[in-house]
Amino acid sequence: MAANPYQPELATVEEIIEETPDTRTFRAVFRDPELRESFTYEPGQFQEVSVFGVGEATFCLTSTPTRPGVVEFSVKQVGQVTTALHEMSPGDVVGIRGPFGNWFPYEEWKGKKLLFIGGGIGMAPLRSLLNFCLDNRADYGPIDLIYGARSPQDLCFRNEFDAWRSAPDSRVFLTVDRGDETWQGNVGFVPAYLMDLAPSPENTIAITCGPPIMIKYVLESLEKLHFQPEQIYTTLEMKMKCGIGKCGRCNIGEKFVCIDGPVFSYAQLKELPPEF
Amino acid sequence: MDKLLPKTALKDWLEWASTRYHLLGPVEAEDGSRSFAAVSADRLPALDNRRQCASPKEAVLPSCETLFTFDPGDGQPRLVPPGGEFAPTLMVGMKPCDVRSLEVLDRVFLDGRFQDPYYAGRRKSLVTVAYVCESKRWSCFCSSVGDPIEWSLAADVALTDVGEAYVATANTPAGEELLGCPAFRDVSADELATRDIVWNALRERAEPFDPEKVAAGVDWEEPAWDAIAEKCIGCGVCSFLCPTCTCFDIQDETIAGGKVERYRVRDTCQFCDFTKMGHGHNPRPSRRERVRQRISHKFKYIVHQCGICGCVGCGRCVELCPVNADLRGVLSEIVSGNGCESVSA
Numbered sequence: 355m356a357a358n359p360y361q362p363e364l365a366t367v368e369e370i371i372e373e374t375p376d377t378r379t380f381r382a383v384f385r386d387p388e389l390r391e392s393f394t395y396e397p398g399q400f401q402e403v404s405v406f407g408v409g410e411a412t413f414c415l416t417s418t419p420t421r422p423g424v425v426e427f428s429v430k431q432v433g434q435v436t437t438a439l440h441e442m443s444p445g446d447v448v449g450i451r452g453p454f455g456n457w458f459p460y461e462e463w464k465g466k467k468l469l470f471i472g473g474g475i476g477m478a479p480l481r482s483l484l485n486f487c488l489d490n491r492a493d494y495g496p497i498d499l500i501y502g503a504r505s506p507q508d509l510c511f512r513n514e515f516d517a518w519r520s521a522p523d524s525r526v527f528l529t530v531d532r533g534d535e536t537w538q539g540n541v542g543f544v545p546a547y548l549m550d551l552a553p554s555p556e557n558t559i560a561i562t563c564g565p566p567i568m569i570k571y572v573l574e575s576l577e578k579l580h581f582q583p584e585q586i587y588t589t590l591e592m593k594m595k596c597g598i599g600k601c602g603r604c605n606i607g608e609k610f611v612c613i614d615g616p617v618f619s620y621a622q623l624k625e626l627p628p629e630f
Numbered sequence: 631m632d633k634l635l636p637k638t639a640l641k642d643w644l645e646w647a648s649t650r651y652h653l654l655g656p657v658e659a660e661d662g663s664r665s666f667a668a669v670s671a672d673r674l675p676a677l678d679n680r681r682q683c684a685s686p687k688e689a690v691l692p693s694c695e696t697l698f699t700f701d702p703g704d705g706q707p708r709l710v711p712p713g714g715e716f717a718p719t720l721m722v723g724m725k726p727c728d729v730r731s732l733e734v735l736d737r738v739f740l741d742g743r744f745q746d747p748y749y750a751g752r753r754k755s756l757v758t759v760a761y762v763c764e765s766k767r768w769s770c771f772c773s774s775v776g777d778p779i780e781w782s783l784a785a786d787v788a789l790t791d792v793g794e795a796y797v798a799t800a801n802t803p804a805g806e807e808l809l810g811c812p813a814f815r816d817v818s819a820d821e822l823a824t825r826d827i828v829w830n831a832l833r834e835r836a837e838p839f840d841p842e843k844v845a846a847g848v849d850w851e852e853p854a855w856d857a858i859a860e861k862c863i864g865c866g867v868c869s870f871l872c873p874t875c876t877c878f879d880i881q882d883e884t885i886a887g888g889k890v891e892r893y894r895v896r897d898t899c900q901f902c903d904f905t906k907m908g909h910g911h912n913p914r915p916s917r918r919e920r921v922r923q924r925i926s927h928k929f930k931y932i933v934h935q936c937g938i939c940g941c942v943g944c945g946r947c948v949e950l951c952p953v954n955a956d957l958r959g960v961l962s963e964i965v966s967g968n969g970c971e972s973v974s975a
Contacts, residue, residue: 357747358711358747359744359746359747360697360698360747360748360880360892360894361697361698361709361711362709364707364708364709404700404882404892406700406702406707406882406890406892407700407882407884407890408882409880409881409882410880410882411908430909432908432909432910433908433909434908435908436908447702447707449700449709566911591907592905592907592913593904593905593906593907595878595879595880596878596880598743598744598746599742599743599744600738600739600744600746600876600878601876601877601878601879601880601894601897602876602877602878602897602899602927603877603899603904603905604905605923605927605931606913607926607931608930608931608934608935613742613743627850629913629914629919630913
């Protein structure tokens with residue numbers, strides 16, 4: 355990465371995938387051909403994306419480093435920068451700084467069963483790790499995904515569900531808060547569906563991300579299922595500006611989410627003051 | 631290395647130094663307010679016990695600075711770094727608290743996984759001259775949070791007032807070079823003895839202060855947070871004036887020709903939208919959380935993150951708070967029973 359951590363690299367938006375009515379996935383390639391080849395990152399890391407003239411915002415990398423050459427980030431339209439991104443077309447230029455932050459400790463998880471629990475746009479960081487693990491399939495035990503959203507239209511990455519389902523020793527469990535006439539899957543909140551499925555904690559790592567309220571109840575459900583805090587991981591979202599531990603914005607107590615996170619185990623979260 | 635600078639020779643020294651450095655020092659504006667501004671042989675810095683309102687951080691962390699400019703070009707967009715080199719700068723007349731504040735900023739911006747190139751550029755061009763002040767201002771409390779003599783000796787040169795002259799103590803090679811100016815003369819044993827009397831008096835006033843112990847006393851559920859939050863109006867003046875507060879925002883501004891300037895601008899954790907996210911969630915929604923954040927950061931978080939207390943006892947926040955929230959009382963209350971009882975209003 356550049357010597358000046360505030361200076362983004364220019365990238366061209368190659369493709370924009372409409373995931374849901376309010377969420378799009380951007381595929382971007384660095385304009386510098388050398389960087390396109392050399393750029394790498396880890397599942398769980400994030401980047402700062404610039405729309406010049408509007409500003410920067412923080413997005414996790416939703417692509418996997420096992421599929422290099424392109425970086426992907428999923429954007430829900432909520433504020434100024436995300437709206438500006440949604441107004442972009444293929445060929446437009448963005449700035450990208452990163453990768454920043456820590457990542458999922460996937461090396462330590464080799465040989466274990468993995469349970470992914472995602473909600474809404476919270477699937478974005480999980481997708482990076484999920485595809486990474488599927489690309490290194492032999493390293494891991496069975497992989498289960500429980501993924502939910504408000505409605506069938508709010509599920510992201512729908513064009514990948516078949517690939518995830520058909521991967522060896524992998525299962526996908528979908529749920530929505532409200533179904534429609536075409537919906538065949540489960541109806542209900544993610545934490546409740548998790549309790550119904552009641553996965554065993556044995557030799558398993560659970561990785562969850564979603565709206566704060568979902569994470570809260572998923573953590574409770576996992577504890578009821580006898581998962582230990584050391585077996586549970588999540589990735590946090592906080593407002594950030596610099597991404598490098600200087601601007602003083604994203605700390606939770608003594609930890610900077612941008613430097614010490616965004617990935618934390620539930621055991622680590624229990625040590626932090628409840629301010630996130 | 632010690633030398634003597636007769637007060638009448640300050641002018642000559644600054645004239646000599648001005649060929650090597652851009653000079654900054656405490657000067658008074660017409661309205662009587664004081665800040666660090668350009669000084670010269672014709673506009674001497676005020677070397678006395680009065681602490682200036684603005685802190686020296688402006689010289690290393692400007693309240694607003696351009697990070698780069700985005701030039702959309704003609705289909706060939708590029709980023710242009712800000713022009714100009716960081717000019718060698720000599721800051722004369724920093725109080726011990728001011729010198730210490732640079733140490734705190736250094737830990738934040740130079741240490742850790744990422745170095746801040748803008749801060750580093752300015753900081754490495756800065757040579758510092760401390761004025762050993764007697765810390766007699768009503769709002770000051772440096773000796774409650776450290777040893778002002780030790781802090782002064784972290785400057786490249788420390789000047790101690792011994793009557794008709796200053797004893798100049800060089801602490802670094804850059805400081806020794808400054809003492810090579812012919813305006814200095816050799817110092818006598820008597821003059822050094824006079825300096826030591828000043829130093830010892832200040833050292834004796836320094837109260838025992840253990841940052842780790844104080845940090846351990848800062849409690850998340852401290853009842854003091856409610857009392858402070860009730861009074862606080864969230865104006866943020868404490869952090870804008872604080873020499874060690876570093877929070878900033880990053881913004882874009884479109885300028886002529888469709889170019890975009892990306893700049894950073896001072897910000898404060900006391901503002902309600904500081905941590906408010908795009909989708910509306912705010913982890914610090916009320917003043918209670920924001921007041922707790924600032925004080926816990928100064929006396930606890932930074933101690934554990936950077937190994938240094940974030941407060942240098944300059945008293946700017948005490949003196950200029952519009953609702954007279956006195957950090958000394960706050961600190962005393964929070965850490966009572968933790969070796970800091972003497973920090974009181």
